[in-house]
Amino acid sequence: QVQLVESGGGVVQPGRSLRLSCAASGFTFSNYGMHWVRQAPGKGLEWVTVISYDGGSEYYADSVKGRFTISRDNSKNTLYLQMNSLRAEDTAVYYCAKDIAAVGTALGYWGQGTLVTVSS
Amino acid sequence: EIVMTQSPATLSVSPGEGATLSCRASESVSTNLAWYQQKPGQAPRLLIYGTSTRATGIPARFSGSGSGTEFTLTISRLQSEDFAVYYCQQYNHWPPLTFGGGTKVEIK
Numbered sequence: 001q002v003q004l005v006e007s008g009g010g011v012v013q014p015g016r017s018l019r020l021s022c023a024a025s026g027f028t029f030s031n032y033g034m035h036w037v038r039q040a041p042g043k044g045l046e047w048v049t050v051i052s053y054d055g056g057s058e059y060y061a062d063s064v065k066g067r068f069t070i071s072r073d074n075s076k077n078t079l080y081l082q083m084n085s086l087r088a089e090d091t092a093v094y095y096c097a098k099d100i101a102a103v104g105t106a107l108g109y110w111g112q113g114t115l116v117t118v119s120s
Numbered sequence: 121e122i123v124m125t126q127s128p129a130t131l132s133v134s135p136g137e138g139a140t141l142s143c144r145a146s147e148s149v150s151t152n153l154a155w156y157q158q159k160p161g162q163a164p165r166l167l168i169y170g171t172s173t174r175a176t177g178i179p180a181r182f183s184g185s186g187s188g189t190e191f192t193l194t195i196s197r198l199q200s201e202d203f204a205v206y207y208c209q210q211y212n213h214w215p216p217l218t219f220g221g222g223t224k225v226e227i228k
Contacts, residue, residue, distance in 0.1 A: 035217075037164075045156075045164065045207055047217040059215040095163055105211045106154035106169035113163055 002026040002109040004096050009114030012086055022079040022096030022111055030054070030074040033103030036081050038092035039113075048094070049081070052103040059104075064090075086118045122146050122213050126206075126220035132228040133198050141223045143191040143208035152212035155184055155193045158222075159204045167206075168193065195225070203227055 008020040022034070036048040049070040051058045058070050069082040079096050093115050097107035123146040133139045143153070151171040156164040166175040168184040171191060181196045195202055208220040 044222050045158075045209075045219040047209075047215075047219065050215070050217070061216045100166075100169060104214055104217070105152070106166055106209070107156075107164075108166050108169075108175065110163035110165070 002098065004098060004109060004111035006094065006096050006111045006114040009094065009116045011117045011119060013120050014087060014118055016086055017082070017084045018086060018116060020081040020083070020094055020096075020114060020116070022081075024077045024079065024096075024098070027098070029072075029077040031102070033099035033101065033105075034070075034072060034079045035097045035099060035107055036070060036079075037095045037097055037107070037110075038090075038116075039095070040089075040092040043092075046092070050099070050104060051079070057103065083116070086116075088118050090116060091118045092116060121216060122149060122210050122218050124208055124210055124218050124220035126208055126223045128223060129221070130224045130226060132226050134228045135198055135200060137198055137228075139195045139198055139202075139225055141193040141195075141206055141225070143186075143193070143220050145189045145191075145210055147213070148188045149210040149212035151187050152210060153184075153186070153191050154209045154211065155182075156207045156209065157202075157204045158207065164207065198225070 003025045035050045051070045067085045071080045093113040095113045098109040100108040125144045155168040158164040172184045
């Protein structure tokens with residue numbers, strides 16, 4: 001069965017960095033696009049970024065462009081999100097999600113999420 | 121950016137009744153629309169993609185319809201486990217992928 005397990009969340013001061021990981025299993029990781037989606041406390045879903053199945057393409061929401069970097073290691077079945085210059089408004093639960101195709105469609109499976117709190 | 125608008129924000133329904141949730145796109149997204157269910161403290165779950173195709177394991181009481189800018193998620197005969205927040209999401213014009221603000225289906 002598909003499993004996505006995020007890690008790396010925590011409390012971080014504004015302006016600092018954090019790296020999230022998402023360990024994938026139960027499917028051929030290298031065949032699917034992967035996303036990060038976040039949800040601020042009590043709010044709706046906000047798409048953050050996507051990386052294509054082979055890592056050749058990546059796209060970002062304007063709110064994180066230039067600060068966040070998505071990457072993947074297909075040999076380790078792991079997705080990453082490097083978050084730099086963090087702001088209070090980045091506080092959210094971050095979910096990794098598996099695309100139903102190579103890139104950019106519906107999100108078929110989601111991890112349980114990891115909470116990132118940006119606060120001094 | 122395509123803006124997705126869901127209505128109503130909250131829907132009060134008695135168990136066993138049906139529910140109709142609406143999602144409107146600011147411009148046509150063809151049939152590239154998905155619906156998700158999220159329960160408190162849980163990750164979202166894909167219900168429907170391609171406007172009307174149920175995801176694996178999703179009961180037949182969930183159905184989707186529409187095209188262009190107007191979409192509907194219909195839940196027939198609500199069961200206790202169906203009370204949740206529902207989100208629509210377009211994937212026709214991206215980036216960014218965009219979600220609606222959600223409809224909370226609560227027990228009447």
